Amino acid sequence: MKGLFCYLSPFAPDISGAVSVLYELGGIIVILDAGGCAGNTCGFDEPRWFTKKSAIYSAGLRDLDAILGRDDELMDKIAGAIETTSANFIALVGTPVPSVIATDYHAISKLCEKRFGLPCLYIETTGMKYYDVGQQMAYAAIDHMVEKKGSLDTVYVGATPLDVPFIDGDCLTSLSSYAALPQAKQAIVMSVSGLPLVRKYKIPYTFGLNLGHIDVQPKKTLIISQQVWAHMIRQWMGQGDVASFFMMDKEYMQPNDVHLDGELDLVKLVKTRKYERILCDPLLMRALPDYTGEFISLPHFAVSGQLYQKANIEAYLSDLEKAL
Numbered sequence: 001m002k003g004l005f006c007y008l009s010p011f012a013p014d015i016s017g018a019v020s021v022l023y024e025l026g027g028i029i030v031i032l033d034a035g036g037c038a039g040n041t042c043g044f045d046e047p048r049w050f051t052k053k054s055a056i057y058s059a060g061l062r063d064l065d066a067i068l069g070r071d072d073e074l075m076d077k078i079a080g081a082i083e084t085t086s087a088n089f090i091a092l093v094g095t096p097v098p099s100v101i102a103t104d105y106h107a108i109s110k111l112c113e114k115r116f117g118l119p120c121l122y123i124e125t126t127g128m129k130y131y132d133v134g135q136q137m138a139y140a141a142i143d144h145m146v147e148k149k150g151s152l153d154t155v156y157v158g159a160t161p162l163d164v165p166f167i168d169g170d171c172l173t174s175l176s177s178y179a180a181l182p183q184a185k186q187a188i189v190m191s192v193s194g195l196p197l198v199r200k201y202k203i204p205y206t207f208g209l210n211l212g213h214i215d216v217q218p219k220k221t222l223i224i225s226q227q228v229w230a231h232m233i234r235q236w237m238g239q240g241d242v243a244s245f246f247m248m249d250k251e252y253m254q255p256n257d258v259h260l261d262g263e264l265d266l267v268k269l270v271k272t273r274k275y276e277r278i279l280c281d282p283l284l285m286r287a288l289p290d291y292t293g294e295f296i297s298l299p300h301f302a303v304s305g306q307l308y309q310k311a312n313i314e315a316y317l318s319d320l321e322k323a324l
Contacts, residue, residue, distance in 0.1 A: 007287040008263050011245060012162055012302040014125040016045035017134030017193070018093050019056065020160040021142070023048055024173040027089040028081050029056045032074075032103065037095045037127060044305050045131070047161045055085045061097065071108055075115055082116060088175065089145065092122040099126040121145045131162050131302050132226065132246045135193035142178050143197060150180030157187045157205070158194020162302040164229050165313040191228050192247040207252055208232040211317065216324050222270065224260075224280035225300050227252065233279060233298065237324070240279070243269060246302075263287040279320075282308055296323045 015031065019041050022029050031038040038058035042049045059074055078090065090112050092105055105122035112120040121141040125134045135158070156171040172178060187198045187205040198205045208228045214236060221240035223230040230242040231252060241256040242248075243266070248259045256273075260266050266287055270278065277294040278285075283304040285295060298320065299308035310316040 005263050012045040012131035013127045014129040014134030015093055015095060015127050016041045017131030018123045018125050018138040020162045021135050021138035022091050023054045025175055027091050028087040029091045030059055031093045032059045032098045033095040034061050057081050090118050090120040094125045096127045119145050130246055132193045139197050146175050146179045148179055148182050151183035152180045153185050155184045155187050157189050157198055158191035163191040163226055165310050165316045191226050192249050195249055211236040213238055219276040221277040222275040224284060225298055
């Protein structure tokens, strides 16, 4: 059955992807849930939650609050949050219940702006799609909100801890960087979710980083991750097919690359093509208990959270090179 996972844990949902983009921008992030979605996002899908502060709140909606549209209570809760922290904007992030009852996010955001005098954006995530979809929606919402001014030399786009290990550089981690994005001289796209922004403003860009090249014994290799990171590893190794459960841009897909709709697609792909080497998050190997070839750990936070997290990108690549 398509979409049924018997071996794998749920991947980070669109809600978590949206929050990962908003995390360091200095706004009040309000997740419109009863508490579970916010808890899952902060406790499992956001590594910065344990090292960096961010104003993330659950709306604490009860059934009747959501069904009857008690927006005044939501406004009062946001007012309380504003009293305890400074913020330069308000962000409303959707969850399954508001999406089912057709919550009018636009109207609520206008109420927020009128009452609090702060810009308010909304992201209509549903919790039903993967994190990269939420990221792409968040990038678009922030870009629409900010006034364009300033310029940048080089900017990393689509770079959150859910995509790749922490990297140094001028990422989109402030509203001023979004404001200056249209005048950026060049961009480095670190995930497919960032592509619409650079294409919108026709910014010259590279698809990932140039990691150089290492000598690896030739083998029939499969690399499973988000497309840009997997593409970077392929160039680094000089071989391999790319597969991903997340967004894949057709322009950068090679003939044997595959988008995976579910774990059965992964099982079938490995069985059919008889790969001798697989690089992927260790959690994905649960779906391949009979695989006897070479396995190389390629952790992806959106898949396994803190289980296999590395300290930084240098440690990540160092461990990978040793394994190869």
